[in-house]
Amino acid sequence: MPKIVVNSDLASAEIYLHGAHVTHFQPRGAAPLLFVSKASVFREGKPIRGGIPLVFPWFGPHESHPEAPPHGFARLREWQIESCESRTDDSVRLVLALSSDESTLQQWPHAFSLRLVVLVSNGLDMTLEVKNTTNADFTFEEAMHTYFAVSDVRSITIDGLAGVEYLDRADNGTRKKQGGAAIHIASETDRLYLNTTGRVTIHDPTMRRTIFVEKESSNATVVWNPWIEKARAMADLGDGQWIPMVCVETANARDCAVTLGPGHTHRMTSRIGVAG
Ligand code: TA6
Numbered sequence: 001m002p003k004i005v006v007n008s009d010l011a012s013a014e015i016y017l018h019g020a021h022v023t024h025f026q027p028r029g030a031a032p033l034l035f036v037s038k039a040s041v042f043r044e045g046k047p048i049r050g051g052i053p054l055v056f057p058w059f060g061p062h063e064s065h066p067e068a069p070p071h072g073f074a075r076l077r078e079w080q081i082e083s084c085e086s087r088t089d090d091s092v093r094l095v096l097a098l099s100s101d102e103s104t105l106q107q108w109p110h111a112f113s114l115r116l117v118v119l120v121s122n123g124l125d126m127t128l129e130v131k132n133t134t135n136a137d138f139t140f141e142e143a144m145h146t147y148f149a150v151s152d153v154r155s156i157t158i159d160g161l162a163g164v165e166y167l168d169r170a171d172n173g174t175r176k177k178q179g180g181a182a183i184h185i186a187s188e189t190d191r192l193y194l195n196t197t198g199r200v201t202i203h204d205p206t207m208r209r210t211i212f213v214e215k216e217s218s219n220a221t222v223v224w225n226p227w228i229e230k231a232r233a234m235a236d237l238g239d240g241q242w243i244p245m246v247c248v249e250t251a252n253a254r255d256c257a258v259t260l261g262p263g264h265t266h267r268m269t270s271r272i273g274v275a276g
Contacts, residue, residue, distance in 0.1 A: 001042050004084065006092045006120045013092075013120045016048065019075035020096040020116045023051035025124045030274050033124070033211060035149040035245035039238045047075045049236040050245070054116065054128065055143035057108050059192075059253035060169070065107075071145065073107055074098060074114065082115065091121035100133070110138040123273030130258070131265040139259040143222065143251035144270045146213070151206035153225050153246050157182035160200035160213075161221065167192040167254060185246065188227035194255050196221050200248050201275060209274050213248050216269040219256035222249035 003023070006013040014024035026032040036050030047053055047069075055071040062068035069076055082095040099113040111133045119125040132138055150156050159182045168174045169190035178193065182203070200221055202211040213221075224247040226234065231242035250270035252258045260266050 004081070004094060006094075008086065008092055008120065009090045010121045011124070013118075013124065015094060015096070015118060016042075017079050017081065017096065018042070018044070019047065019077065020054055020079040020098070021048050021051055021075060022118065022124070022126070023048060025120070025272070027122045027274060030209070031207065032149055033272060033274070035147040037237050037241055039236050039241070041236055044078075045076055046236075047071070049234070050147045052126065052147070053145040055141065055145050055249075055251070055253075056114065056128070056130070057110070057112070057140040057142070059141040059143055059251065068107055071143070072141075073104055077104075079114075079116070089121070091119055094118040094120070110134055110140075112138075112140075123271050125269060125271045127267050127269040129265055129267050130260065132260040132262055135262045137259055137261055139257050141251070141253040141257045142268060143220075143249045143253060144268075145222070145247060145249045145251075146270070146272065147245050147247050148202055148211055148272075149244060150202065150204050150246050152243050153185045154243070155204070155206055156246065157184060157203045158200060158223060158246070158248065159183075159203065160198050161193050161196060161223070164193045164196045164221075166194060183223065185223075185225050185227075188230055189223055189225045191223045192251070192254060193221045193223070195219055202246065202248060210276060212271075212273055212275045213250060214271045215250045217266065218250045218252055218268045218270065220251040220253050222247065222251050222253075224249070 040049035056074035079096040
């Protein structure tokens with residue numbers, strides 16, 4: 001499958017045209033930030049397991065068509081390269097594009113054009129642009145479903161979501177409120193935090209690093225780890241592969257879905273990197 005490989009003084013990165021899927025980001029002098037499953041398939045019509053899957057235009061299972069691909073079709077389509085440029089500050093800017101077509105219109109009856117703008121420097125900035133090319137409003141969900149590489153998910157803590165309301169998708173979507181302390185992962189965790197725009201940090205004492213996730217125009221954050229049984233049951237993840245990963249996802253979904261007017265463009269940005 002075709003991919004763009006970036007090697008600069010600041011970082012290295014890889015992004016597949018399949019799904020405009022970032023599978024590698026490593027700031028110079030740091031360990032890779034992203035987890036990719038060794039059992040992932042790289043095949044048309046299948047999502048890559050790990051890296052930064054793009055979720056659009058619905059989050060999770062389709063609300064009325066169970067046969068539709070979970071998390072929408074954007075991560076299953078071949079995107080086009082619009083531009084690739086290295087800049088005087090040693091950063092590299094990539095733009096990939098995807099527009100609606102017969103196939104997408106059958107799954108989601110709205111015309112759109114997407115652009116993913118990726119800026120590789122000592123951090124990774126990604127902006128998903130959604131343009132409504134119809135003559136009426138439409139409402140969509142989206143996410144950068146980022147899989148972070150950690151030493152052991154049981155030994156990390158996640159800060160930045162204290163007091164935030166969330167839908168507990170591991171408990172029938174029950175609405176709950178996050179306590180004040182840092183988040184520890186000690187079982188299957190699948191939480192869609194709502195109306196939250198703040199910076200989230202993943203503290204990994206074993207790797208002696210803190211990863212940050214900052215965002216703009218995103219009002220939801222998802223924290224996910226499949227834990228033992230779910231990981232074992234996923235052919236493209238596998239036994240024990242829940243340990244070295246955690247997802248902290250920059251999203252707009254459910255109560256925080258986006259309604260976009262005709263001709264308008266929405267831009268959601270996520271910036272990840274190593275703090276300090
Ligand atoms: O973001 C968490 C989640 O919605 C989980 O419920 C789980 O389904 C995960 O995404 C992975 O989804 P996928 O379709 O990539 O297997």
